Amino acid sequence: MRIIIWIIASTFLFSVIFTQRHRRPVFTCGGNLTGDTGLIGSQGYPGVYPPNNKCVWRITVPQGRVVSLLFRALDLESDSLCRYDFVDVYDGHINGQRLGRFCGTTKPGALVTNGNKMQVVMVSDANTDGSGFLAVYSAIRPNESAGDRYCGGLLDEPSGTIKTPNWPDKDYPAGVTCSWHIVAPQDQIIELKFEKFDVERDSYCRYDHVAVFNGGETNESRKIGKFCGDSPPMPISSDGNHLFILFLSDLSLTADGFIGHYLFKSRSFSTASAPLTPTSTVPPTTPPAALTYSEGLCKQKCKRTGTIESHYCSSNFVITATLISAAMRDHSVLATFSILHLYKEGSLAIQQAGKTMSTKVTVLCKKCPLVRRGLNYIVMGQTGEQGQGVVSPHNFVMAFKTKKQRDLGVLKNIRC
Structure with missing residues (x-):
């Protein structure tokens, strides 16, 4: 009798231990998660997730670490634009940059934040379809080797490499966002x-693209350029000691991707050997070694003088272009133009991605000429030592209208 009781008790105890060790985790709608690692899943996973729902998970790992999120399973209603059921992943808890939006069954690679916080949001509409998602988060070091992480992160070594996921073995995956924040000494x-560059081609880089920003975040007013196609952009230099690179692929076509290298360099302080002054209404035929702001230059009345014809030969570059961004400074504007037509190139530094060309131009006096984003202009100006365009009140800038295209075409053929 005692043997029978012992067997029954042992069997019950083993059953309890086995059940505790192999109990399936229960996933609820959202929550606050802390620690070095953990699991998150859609409500009721692996059962069908509920309709008309929004769940928010906020992940916090120890200070000095960043969050890596790896999807183990993904099964949501499929849509090419993820308009119905989707999972959004954000860098940070509040107003963070979205690292990606995902649906269907194609799992992205690991997503990595720049800080120690991540937010995951799942939204479902009235019609559900699938078992949802299962993901594991981990706390990792900010500068872990590229082999240990998917893409992106904080880079503060004097030199380094950035590349798309899967490079060079196969195409980058669809539906991924990578962001690199490079920080140099003050x-x-x-x-x-960029050594190699092949990103889905589009005239306006609306789909897969690389965007590069001055500073440590995405800020349209500080955007250096947006690139796609199969031609590497021209070398890019930051204004300060921060550079932010964002790579985004949508849920359709992919390509080889890219590999690029960065390097910290000393700031070059150049003194103007002949600052521009308002003593002449004719632009100089030879640009000075450095073109800088002078207070008197911007205090004079802003009035365009001369004609396209009178400025053509004395200008180092002549383009028609659309203003796509303008970063305000103390007295000047750093303008990025998307070039419509190049009539006179001179030594102007031009960035090219596929058939799209762009250039950066410093407008020395931010109100003269006054330019606005989204509008087309004829821009004539000089170039500095690094090939950057410079426009002062003496140079010629006006709104571009199609009827002027013929005049510029004639001038292009003259010998200055």
Whole structure:
């Protein structure tokens, strides 16, 4: 009798231990998660997730670490634009940059934040279809090797490499966002060069693209350029000691991807050997070694003088272009133009991605000429030592209208 009781008790105890060790986790709608690692899943996973729902998970790992999120399973209603049921992943808890939106059954690779916080949001509409998602988060070091992480992160070494996921073995995956924040010492700038570049081509880079920003975040007013196609952009230099690179692929076509290298460089302080002054209404035929702001230059009345014909030969570059961004400074504007037509190139530095060309131009006096984003202009100006365009009140800038295209075409054929 005692043997029978012992067997029954042992069997019950083993059953309890086995059940505790193999109990399936129960996933609820959202929550606050902390610690070095953990699991998150859609409500009721692996059962069908509920309709008309929004769940928010906020992940916090120890200070000094960043969050890596890896999807183990993904099964949501499929849509090419993820308009119905989807999972959004954000860098940070509040107003963070979205690292990606995902649906269907194609799992992205690991997503990595720049800080120690991540937010995951799942939304479902009235019609559900699938078992939802299961993901594991981990706390990792900010500068872990590229082999241990998917893409993106904080980079503060004097030189390094950035590349798309799967490079060079196969195409980058669909539906992924990677962001690299490069930080140099205060007295240095960052130079970025792309060795190989192949990103889905589009005239306006609306789909897969690389965007590069001055500073440590996405800020349209500080955007250096947006690139796609199969031609590497020209080398890029930051204005300060921060550079932010964002790569985004949508849920359709993919391509080989890219590999690029960055390098910290000392700031070059150049003194103007002949600052521009308002003593002449005719632009100089030879640009000075450095073109800088002078207070008197911007105090004079802003009035365009001369004609396209009178300025053509004395200008170092002549383009028609659309203003796509303008970063305000103390007295000047750093303008990025998307070039419509190049009539006179001179030594102007031009970035090219596929058939799209762009250039950066410093407008020395931010109100003269006054330019607005989204509008087309004829821009004539000089170039500095690094090939950057410079426009002063003496140069010629006006709104571009199609009827002027013929006049510029005639001038292009003259010998100055």
